[in-house]
Amino acid sequence: MKLATLRTGKHGTTAALSLGVDGYLPLPARDVGQLLNLPDWKALVAEAAAQGGGSGVVPAHEAELASLLPAAGKVICAGLNYADHIQEMGRELPEYPTLFAKYADTLIGAADTIEVYGSGRVDWEAELAVVVGAPLTRAGEDEASRAIAGYTVANDVSMRDWQNRTLQWFQGKAFDATTPLGPVLATADEFQAGHGFEVRGYVNGEPVQHGNTGTLVFGPARLLSYISQFTTLRPGDMVLTGTPGGVGMGMMPPRFLKDGDILSTEIDGIGRLENRVRIRQGANAAR
Amino acid sequence: MKLATLRTGKHGTTAALSLGVDGYLPLPARDVGQLLNLPDWKALVAEAAAQGGGSGVVPAHEAELASLLPAAGKVICAGLNYADHIQEMGRELPEYPTLFAKYADTLIGAADTIEVYGSGRVDWEAELAVVVGAPLTRAGEDEASRAIAGYTVANDVSMRDWQNRTLQWFQGKAFDATTPLGPVLATADEFQAGHGFEVRGYVNGEPVQHGNTGTLVFGPARLLSYISQFTTLRPGDMVLTGTPGGVGMGMMPPRFLKDGDILSTEIDGIGRLENRVRIRQGANAAR
Numbered sequence: 001m002k003l004a005t006l007r008t009g010k011h012g013t014t015a016a017l018s019l020g021v022d023g024y025l026p027l028p029a030r031d032v033g034q035l036l037n038l039p040d041w042k043a044l045v046a047e048a049a050a051q052g053g054g055s056g057v058v059p060a061h062e063a064e065l066a067s068l069l070p071a072a073g074k075v076i077c078a079g080l081n082y083a084d085h086i087q088e089m090g091r092e093l094p095e096y097p098t099l100f101a102k103y104a105d106t107l108i109g110a111a112d113t114i115e116v117y118g119s120g121r122v123d124w125e126a127e128l129a130v131v132v133g134a135p136l137t138r139a140g141e142d143e144a145s146r147a148i149a150g151y152t153v154a155n156d157v158s159m160r161d162w163q164n165r166t167l168q169w170f171q172g173k174a175f176d177a178t179t180p181l182g183p184v185l186a187t188a189d190e191f192q193a194g195h196g197f198e199v200r201g202y203v204n205g206e207p208v209q210h211g212n213t214g215t216l217v218f219g220p221a222r223l224l225s226y227i228s229q230f231t232t233l234r235p236g237d238m239v240l241t242g243t244p245g246g247v248g249m250g251m252m253p254p255r256f257l258k259d260g261d262i263l264s265t266e267i268d269g270i271g272r273l274e275n276r277v278r279i280r281q282g283a284n285a286a287r
Numbered sequence: 288m289k290l291a292t293l294r295t296g297k298h299g300t301t302a303a304l305s306l307g308v309d310g311y312l313p314l315p316a317r318d319v320g321q322l323l324n325l326p327d328w329k330a331l332v333a334e335a336a337a338q339g340g341g342s343g344v345v346p347a348h349e350a351e352l353a354s355l356l357p358a359a360g361k362v363i364c365a366g367l368n369y370a371d372h373i374q375e376m377g378r379e380l381p382e383y384p385t386l387f388a389k390y391a392d393t394l395i396g397a398a399d400t401i402e403v404y405g406s407g408r409v410d411w412e413a414e415l416a417v418v419v420g421a422p423l424t425r426a427g428e429d430e431a432s433r434a435i436a437g438y439t440v441a442n443d444v445s446m447r448d449w450q451n452r453t454l455q456w457f458q459g460k461a462f463d464a465t466t467p468l469g470p471v472l473a474t475a476d477e478f479q480a481g482h483g484f485e486v487r488g489y490v491n492g493e494p495v496q497h498g499n500t501g502t503l504v505f506g507p508a509r510l511l512s513y514i515s516q517f518t519t520l521r522p523g524d525m526v527l528t529g530t531p532g533g534v535g536m537g538m539m540p541p542r543f544l545k546d547g548d549i550l551s552t553e554i555d556g557i558g559r560l561e562n563r564v565r566i567r568q569g570a571n572a573a574r
Contacts, residue, residue, distance in 0.1 A: 101461070169455060
């Protein structure tokens with residue numbers, strides 16, 4: 001099944017089941033993250049689907065997609081994780097995953113505008129995101145694999161000037177409202193184990209990134225197991241698995257997003273993000 | 288005033304006002320973070336103090352200190368921030384603060400045991416922590432200064448083996464239940480602007496770290512202003528300001544915490560943390 005978080009009114013949201021062209025069936029949870037924290041959420045969704053929504057169904061053209069996980073407690077990102085991308089950069093395959101954190105505040109909906117304040121080097125990173133469906137503490141890979149609720153699409157938009165101000169990438173990765181996420185959570189049961197996802201990124205319709213998650217050095221279950229050795233993962237937490245080759249920083253000459261550009265991010269079997277970019281002046285050029 | 292978060296029963300907590308030797312006066316909030324999110328929390332505390340707690344007062348010897356901010360949304364740490372420590376290491380003073388994130392899950396109380404699973408290089412980092420008292424988005428230094436609720440003591444205990452597995456420190460800094468915090472939030476009005484804090488660290492009573500926050504390259508207000516340029520800070524969020532010289536990794540030969548060691552962390556005018564260290568085998572030596 002495919003689950004989404006829809007906006008309701010000015011500030012509200014609701015979890016919903018995608019009915020494809022027929023729209024979305026609202027579910028009794030504030031968002032997909034809260035839904036995943038309900039006991040036996042799959043039965044709850046199946047029951048709602050069986051009853052059907054009738055007049056409650058939100059037509060696709062009226063649905064406004066919010067961030068899939070507006071209140072995610074932990075959003076952990078892997079870097080340097082595509083073997084082909086690493087080798088293309090002439091680096092050794094890593095022994096351990098490179099990890100950093102961002103906040104739920106960075107996350108926006110699948111069609112929202114990416115508004116960046118105070119950066120002149122805004123770059124793209126199309127990524128598969130893995131959503132956690134069960135608590136994980138010092139878990140092995142099998143337990144971690146069973147704890148995957150599903151998969152979604154993210155673009156880890158990165159402010160390269162801020163990212164490279166110091167050795168720690170965090171400040172260039174944690175800008176509020178710059179990481180598009182969605183459009184849906186495709187539940188794990190829709191894919192066979194070891195299924196590789198085709199990840200694609202486009203700028204103004206021009207293909208710029210393409211990779212297959214089958215080439216990840218650290219796959220979804222391995223990342224969740226590794227992370228759970230030091231910090232507990234809970235339902236609704238999320239891990240971004242890293243980006244393939246083709247980022248703007250790596251181009252000759254380097255290329256960055258301009259005000260008005262359209263960034264698209266696509267994964268077969270999940271869906272597509274399409275986000276306009278707005279570059280704003282920072283209110284304070286704090287140093 | 289000095290505020291604490293006390294344990295109540297098995298899993299509950301309450302915010303409380305420290306009455307010194309007379310104990311703690313419980314306040315109508317789950318913890319200090321929730322208290323700081325109440326409108327006019329200072330008036331609420333003053334009123335509770337005026338009424339007195341009577342039989343409600345918790346004697347000091349019965350009080351169990353929880354993490355001061357068990358549900359902090361953002362815990363952001365600054366590295367390489369003591370000018371004397373940087374110069375002692377022969378480095379240039381930085382133009383920008385080095386920042387990384389940890390989670391509220393890392394935080395424990397002032398007398399709790401630090402339990403580390405799967406690391407053999409556990410090091411200490413005594414730090415002043417600044418607690419946010421008002422929302423900050425792209426704020427200047429004056430606004431940031433006014434938004435400081437107060438100060439507390441933290442030890443950014445670091446798993447150097449994990450920290451140095453990759454270029455990103457996050458995984459060595461985000462181990463659950465390894466960062467002691469407290470014992471109290473000393474509200475900003477107790478200190479004059481520009482007040483420098485004496486920060487001290489001890490292992491089994493032996494002094495190992497000492498610094499004064501007057502030598503910080505990026506002081507509290509500057510850090511909050513800088514961070515607020517990219518991510519919104521809210522009441523109950525916290526910034527750790529970095530550690531002075533004297534960490535175990537820098538000793539010749541390097542020295543790390545052993546099972547059973549007592550780590551103490553002290554700041555004049557705020558208080559002291561005293562935490563026993565337990566080194567456990569990791570359940571999974573995940574690679």
